[in-house]
Each structure stands twice: as structure tokens, then as C-alpha cells.
Amino acid sequence: MGKCQSCCEPPGSSTETRFTSSQRSDYRPAQHIISKDLERGTGDPGFTSMSTGKSAIASDKKMFTPYPKLPPIKKHSNGEGKRLSFISRDVSESKILAMFEQYRDAGEEAILAEGIEKFCSDLQVNPDEFIVLVLAWKFNAETMCKFTKEEFVTGCKVLKVDSIKGIQSKFTDLLNEVKNKQSFKEFYKWTYKFGLEIETGQRTLPSDMAMGLWKLIFSQNQPPVIEQWIEFLEEHPSIRGIPRDTWDMFLNFVEQVGDDLSTYDDTEAWPSLFDDFVEYQNDKQNQNVKSF
Template sequence: MGQCLSPCCDKQAPHSPGGSLPDSGQANPSRTLYIAGIPVSDSKDTGCGEPNPPVSTPGSEWKMFTPYPKLPPIKKQGGSAEAKRLSLISREVSEAKILVMFEMYKDADEDCILADGIEKFCMDLEVKPEEFVVLVLAWKFQAETMCEFTRSEFLQGCKAMKVDSVKGIQSKFPDLLAEVKDRQAFKDLYRWTYRFGLDNASGQRTLPTEMAISLWKLVFSQNEPPVLQHWLEFLEKHTSIRGIPKDTWDMFLNFTEQVGEDLSSYDDTEAWPSLLDDFVEFENDRQNQNVMTD
């Protein structure tokens, strides 16, 4: 609202007794008020030194205020990559958009995304299929089979991440990588990886050693334990080890957390899988041979 300014007028002339006009014999001249910058004529007085605004009548030019000019919209700060990322993940997700995205990569003959579709999906995500973040993404989708996303896995995974576009999925990569730095989350990812590597179509129960080696390299690619390379070399040298049982896979994570690089804290009285006992014996023999050679 505009602010009423002081009236630009002379002081009110006193009334003569009986209501007669002043000695000049002339009526009070019309006074001019400025209200919100609009000049308005006034012909009445309250007697208290304050003018009464005239009553508005049809056709009069009386105005209470002058509208202010429309203010320009306030510019939003930011525009940074982080602000865009947050805007992508904060809005409601659309199931219809997720399904449209699924159809972009779905196999022509199967109601799922297969190897070719996953390769194209990764290209659009600007990552390689063998990258760690793709493994984490498959874990978030709770995929049952490698190189395959079913319709329900893709839909529920996107809903869980609150994304419905390729850009939205990309925006979640930092969060996914941060999430699996948590010990319990990584343990869940690690154990899921074993099931992910199995060939369910053939009813496979034990992970082939070659596949296990590849998955160990991948799952530990962000935080490699000191003993990993020695372990993988042991498996590669002993070609008679054809497969890795699930209990060995699971216990190896505990093994990496409890033993040092030199295996000095290994306790053979604990119930470790026999393959880990063999590995420790092999490493001790090799280290002793190295000492004798020196």
C-alpha cells in the first residue's frame, strides 16, 4: 500500500461565530492532498486539522493507491551440478516413465533387458559394464542373473532409488558409491555378488574359480585388502581348484578383516574353510623360502 503524504495546503481558516465565513468573505479554497503520489482535491475538514478524503462517486478520479509496478521474479541461485542432481532425485518418480525407459533397452523377444540392452544402457549411463558402480547398480536392482534385468527388477530398483530417467540414475552414482562404504552395506553387496555370478539357468550351485577371481577383483576394486593379490595368485596357480563354495566366499571377507598382510594374526584353531587353511600354509612356505633364499 502507498503511504499518505502530508497535505500540501494552507492551515484551516477559523470559523466565525454562528458559522459565518471568514472576514475575507470567501469560502475555503479547495485544497490539494497527495495520497500515494496522486493529487486529490479536498472540500471538507474534520475540524481537527486532518482532512477527510472525499467519498468516491461514480466518475470521480479518487484513487486509494497506485499499484506498484510488477516486480521481476527472483532468480534462483545455483545451477550447479549438485543442484541439478538434487532436483532430479527430489521429485516424485513416474512408474510410466520407468517402464518407457525399460522398453528402450528390452530385448525384442524377451520381457527383460539382456546383454545387448545392458551394453546400450551402460553407454547411455556413460559407464563401462565392468565398472564397480554397475555392479552396485545391479545390487540395488537385486538382479538375480548376470547380464539380465527383468521388468520387475528394473521397475522396483528405480523406485527404490527414486529415479525414472537415465539422467536420474546417473545422478545417484555418488550416493551408491557412498552407501557401500558402510561396512554392513558392503557385506550385503559382497554376499549378493556370489549369487549374482551363478548361472541360474543351469542350476549352478558353486561359483567357477575363474568367475570368482573376476568378481573378487571387481567387488574389492574400491577398497582392496592387502591379502587379496596373494589369494588370487594362489587360486591361479592351483588349477585343480575348480570352484569356490559359498561358505568360502562368505568367510573370505571375514578373513580379510582379521588377518594382516603377512597372515601373522591367522588362527588355525578357528573354523576356517579348508581352502583358506591351504592358502595360509602355501603363503607361509613361500615366505620361508624367500627368507632362506635371501
């Protein structure tokens, strides 16, 4: 195979000594070539003629000003990318309406008990699961076992979803949201009205409904006193209803009383039902349970 010219040069020869005399006379550094070209008018037409190499060097620097580096593009994992595909794009109202029609009762502009069951089945959850109650809260539903058309469409828009898979992709976010103390308080207070039968004008939550909701609401984070409270209500069927103020104050009650009710102060403005409960528990511990 042939050899390149550098391999054939004798040792110690430099690049400059390899030029012939005619080549040496024509050899000029790049900056002088630029200067000469500009003087002859053969350079960049946007520049005026220059007579010094110094000006040419300054122009050369302008021509080759480096660009700032752009930050690297953040890449998502495959799983994250699939999840974002459900929640980042704009939702389609027509798709939401089509989904609503799949579950709508034939006689009403609403999803009723049968449709709710099918809806939950497609979501792969049971109707009595905690996440379904949270979903109803986000839909701002007014009645159990019923989603009106407005509630369903508006709720999906709030969640930014228009498909079953999109709703499923929001489950983790919803569960994390109600872990926040303020969000949980709003969710808890909304549940009271949700449990009422608005159509019959009901204003006080029946005790059996209240107990079922308390069990469900606190299923993710159960206060130590909740079991004793439910037992107390079950053993006193004369307590037929839970007023709204008692429901709201119960959340404060479980946060303050501690594990053994030792911090309960009956001089504070607690509902009378809490006084009865604490008295019952104290008497029970002393083997002297009173009947109401």
C-alpha cells in the same frame, strides 16, 4: 529553489512554538485522539466505548502486536538445485517403462546382454565397472547380463529415478553407500548368488568367476592379501569352485589376517582352503612351495 519551512525557522525555535494558539488548543497526543474517537463511536467498531486514555493505550498495544520473525529460506546452489530436480520429485512409472523399452530384448520381457551394453553406454560407463555391479545390487538382479522388467522398474523406484540422467545423479550416493561396513557386507554376500548361473542349477561359484568378482568388488578398497589370494587360486587350477561358506568367510578372513598373515590362527573354524592358502604362503616365503 524553494526552502522547506524548517529551514526558515529562527534558531532555537521548537516544534511546539511553531504552532499558533488555535493549533495549540487542538493539538493532542495520539493516545488521546484514539480515546476521543472511541468515546464518540468513531473508532474501531469491535471495541466498546472507553473513558480513559489508559484503556486506549492497552487497546493500541493489542492492535500492534509484533509478529515473530520467520527463519530465512535456505537457497541451494545452481548445481545442487539441478541435482535435486532429478531425485526429489515423484518418479513416473510410465517414464520408467518407456526407458525399459529402449533396452528390452525383442523376444523377452527383459534387458539382455546387448541391451545392457547400450544401457551402460548411455550411462557413460563400461559394463565391467564397479558402479554397474552396485547398480545391479540396488536393482536386486538375480542374473548377470540381465534385468527383468520387474527388477528394472522396482529398482528405479527404489532409487527414485525415471531417466538416464536421474540414474547418473545417483552414482555418488551409491558409491558412498557401499563404503558403509554393513551395506558393503550385504552387497558382498548378494554378489555370490549374482555370479551363479541359476538357469542351469549352478550352486557353487566357479573359481574363475569368483576371482573376477573378487577383483571387482575390492577394486575400490583393496585388502593387502587379495593379490596373494588371487595368485594362489590361479596357480592351483585344481580348485575349480568356491563354496558359499568359503565366499562369506573370506570377508572376515581379509579383515582379520593382517598384511602378512601373521595373525591367522589355524585352530579356529576357518574353511580348509584358507589353511591351504596360509600354508602355501609360508612355504613360499621359505622357498619351499608345495604343489597340490
